[in-house]
Amino acid sequence: MSGLGRVPAAAVRTREQDVRKVVFASLVGSTIEWYDFFLYGVVAGIVFNQLYFPVHDPTISIMLAYATFAVGFVARPLGGLIFGHFGDRLGRKTMLVITLLMMGGATVVIGLLPTYSQTGIAAPLLLLLMRVLQGIGIGGEWGGAVLMAYEYAPEGKRGFYASIPQIGLSLGLFMASGVMALLTMLPEASFMAWGWRAAFIASILLVALGTWIRSNIDESPEFLAAKEESRGRDQGLPFATMMRRYPGNVALGMGARYIDGVFFNVFAVFSIVYLTKYVGMERTFALWTVCTAAVVMIFLIPFFGRVSDRFGRPQTYAVGSALLCLSVFPAFALLSTGNPLLVVLGIVLPFGIVYPICYGPEAALFADLFDPSVRYTGVSFVYQFSGIFASGITPMIATWLLAKNNNDPFWLCAYVVFAGVVSMICAILIARRGQRTAFVA
Numbered sequence: 220m221s222g223l224g225r226v227p228a229a230a231v232r233t234r235e236q237d238v239r240k241v242v243f244a245s246l247v248g249s250t251i252e253w254y255d256f257f258l259y260g261v262v263a264g265i266v267f268n269q270l271y272f273p274v275h276d277p278t279i280s281i282m283l284a285y286a287t288f289a290v291g292f293v294a295r296p297l298g299g300l301i302f303g304h305f306g307d308r309l310g311r312k313t314m315l316v317i318t319l320l321m322m323g324g325a326t327v328v329i330g331l332l333p334t335y336s337q338t339g340i341a342a343p344l345l346l347l348l349m350r351v352l353q354g355i356g357i358g359g360e361w362g363g364a365v366l367m368a369y370e371y372a373p374e375g376k377r378g379f380y381a382s383i384p385q386i387g388l389s390l391g392l393f394m395a396s397g398v399m400a401l402l403t404m405l406p407e408a409s410f411m412a413w414g415w416r417a418a419f420i421a422s423i424l425l426v427a428l429g430t431w432i433r434s435n436i437d438e439s440p441e442f443l444a445a446k447e448e449s450r451g452r453d454q455g456l457p458f459a460t461m462m463r464r465y466p467g468n469v470a471l472g473m474g475a476r477y478i479d480g481v482f483f484n485v486f487a488v489f490s491i492v493y494l495t496k497y498v499g500m501e502r503t504f505a506l507w508t509v510c511t512a513a514v515v516m517i518f519l520i521p522f523f524g525r526v527s528d529r530f531g532r533p534q535t536y537a538v539g540s541a542l543l544c545l546s547v548f549p550a551f552a553l554l555s556t557g558n559p560l561l562v563v564l565g566i567v568l569p570f571g572i573v574y575p576i577c578y579g580p581e582a583a584l585f586a587d588l589f590d591p592s593v594r595y596t597g598v599s600f601v602y603q604f605s606g607i608f609a610s611g612i613t614p615m616i617a618t619w620l621l622a623k624n625n626n627d628p629f630w631l632c633a634y635v636v637f638a639g640v641v642s643m644i645c646a647i648l649i650a651r652r653g654q655r656t657a658f659v660a
Contacts, residue, residue, distance in 0.1 A: 237437070238380065241371045244436045245364040245384040248319050251429045252360045253391025255326040255422055256291065256353055257487065261399050263288045264492040264614070265502060266415045270334040271343045281492065285614040287347050288488075291354035292603075292611025298358025299599030300458060306363055306595035307457040310443075311370075314595075315363045315433050322356030323426030325349040330419025362599035365582035370591070371440065378532055381583040382524025386517055388578070392487055393513035400506035444591070457596040461589065465597065467652070468588035472601035474645030475533075475584065478540050479577055480609025481638040482547075485631070486512070486570040489617040490554065497626050498557050508566045515571030516578075523579030532584040533650035537643045539576030544639035546573050551628040577642070584649070609638070 268284035298318070306314040329349045335342045364384040372380035395418070402414040462469065487509055494505040527535040546569035553565030582598070589597035620630040 238368075238371045238373075241436050242368045242380055242383045244432045245315075245368045246387055246390075247432050248315060248360065248429045249364045249384040249387025250390040250394070251387075251422070251425045252319065252322050252357050252364075253388045254394045254425065255322050255391075256357050257392050258326065258395040258399070258418055258422075259291065259329070259350065259353065260288055260484075260488040260614075261395050261491065261506070262415055262418075264488075265495070266411065267346065270336075270411065271332075271346050272335060281496075282615055282618055283343075285618065287343070287350050289607075289611035289615060290347060291350045291357070292606045294351045294354025295358030295603035295606055296600065298355035298360075299362060299603035300358075300596070301355070302359025303362055303596035303599040304457050306359070306366075306599075307593055311363045311367050311595065312433070312436060314359055315367070316430055318356045318360035318363065319426060319429050319433060322353055322360065323422050323429075325352035325356065326419050326422040327426075330416040330422075358599065358603045361602060362595050366586060366595055366598065367436070369583055369586045370594075376525075376528060377586070378527035378580050378583040379521060379525040381586060382521045382527075382579045385524070385578055385582055386520050389513045389516035389520060393510050393517070396487075396506045396510045396513065400503050400510060403503045403506065457593045458600070461593040461597050461600070464593070465589060468649075469597070469601060471645045471649050471652070472585050472588055472597075473605035475536060475540075475642050475649065476581070476602060476605040477609045477645075478543055478635075478639040478642035479581060480606050480611075481613050481635055482543050482570070482574055483578075484610050484613035485547075485617060485635060486550075486566060486574070489614045490566060492614075492618075493621075493628070494554065494562065497621065498555060498562075500557060500559075500562065504559065504562075508563050509570075511563065512567045512571035515567055516575050519572060519575035520579040523576050524583065527580030527583065531650060532580040532587060533646045535580050536577050536584055537646035537650070539573065540639045540643035540646060542573045542576060543569065544636045544643070547632045547635040547639075551632050555628065584646075588649070 263284040264281055267287070268280040271287075272280045272283040302314045302318055326349075329346065332345050332349070333342055364387070365381050368384050369377050369381040398418045398421075399415070402418060403410055405414045491502070491505045491509060494500045494508075495502045523535060523539070550565045550569045553561040556562070585598045585601050586594060588601070616634065617631050620634060621628060624630050
């Protein structure tokens with residue numbers, strides 16, 4: 220009798236192979252998408268401010284360049300809603316291929332755009348359009364990538380498996396920063412003329428690889444089960460259903476996301492400008508320092524994803540938010556010294572080591588909040604809509620706070636602490652609502 224419920228070993232092995240295949244496909248595609256997206260962020264403050272906007276006032280030109288960077292985050296909720304809707308209705312797999320092609324195509328076009336001196340106002344307008352397409356693409360991609368891993372994974376390992384596509388962020392950041400660091404070793408004239416463009420155009424090779432890999436995976440079994448269960452019933456709009464069933468979860472998820480977006484963009488994007496413009500360090504050194512933090516992060520994101528499976532995702536996230544609050548003032552004290560060793564510590568310790576405590580369990584934390592019929596829409600909306608204020612405008616806020624405080628980072632650090640406190644409270648409230656365990660079909 221005891222053997223009747225036993226799962227055959229071959230079936231277990233097949234299931235594990237399927238999980239690994241899907242997770243790998245999600246990771247590859249996610250890495251390419253984040254490379255494309257953050258390549259723009261790395262270049263915005265060192266190239267686009269000079270080539271695509273008037274340069275009479277350096278602060279204004281940087282603000283304008285970061286404004287187009289922010290537009291990508293504004294467009295991401297639109298992508299999340301569009302692809303979340305069809306992902307919940309038609310499936311995850313097809314949406315992943317479409318978003319990858321959209322994102323990659325826009326990135327390649329950016330590398331071919333004429334400059335402000337060549338075409339005037341048309342140059343920043345075209346740049347803005349491509350950034351919007353990038354935002355729509357990544358807005359739909361992230362939710363699908365993490366959900367394929369999450370929904371294929373065994374119940375007790377969902378935090379770990381859903382964290383693996385999250386490594387795509389650190390790999391993409393490493394690739395974007397590393398490629399730009401190598402290209403900045405060119406003579407300045409060559410770098411500004413064609414060097415930075417090579418990093419964007421090369422994306423076409425990565426997109427071809429990612430599209431082929433993603434085309435050879437199967438649809439999420441949990442989505443298929445939910446679709447079969449709802450057959451013949453009027454399902455309504457996924458967004459409307461999500462807001463009717465889970466308004467509290469949506470609000471708490473967006474609040475929890477706050478520190479992730481703020482901290483990432485302060486240390487991955489704005490720190491490069493801070494170190495070069497305000498501290499006076501070499502651009503290449505700043506880029507390699509961010510690369511180092513990204514490498515460390517690669518190993519710690521899945522580690523803390525696994526930790527969240529054991530101790531609870533909201534609990535792990537709340538602890539990470541508190542530690543990020545505590546780390547930001549010491550980090551900027553180290554960055555402001557201009558000492559190379561201290562600067563490396565000021566980036567790697569908070570960004571490479573502490574930040575993954577939040578980012579590792581984040582995907583599964585958000586997926587836990589919704590049932591399969593609206594999960595793609597739910598995680599995409601929570602992550603992407605909150606990204607407008609949590610991520611997109613952060614470099615602009617950082618630039619403004621420094622300018623208002625005579626280049627002293629105190630108010631910038633205070634802003635990061637505020638974001639961390641909000642996220643910590645939201646994570647605690649999620650835990651109290653009993654949302655650690657995922658919904659099942």
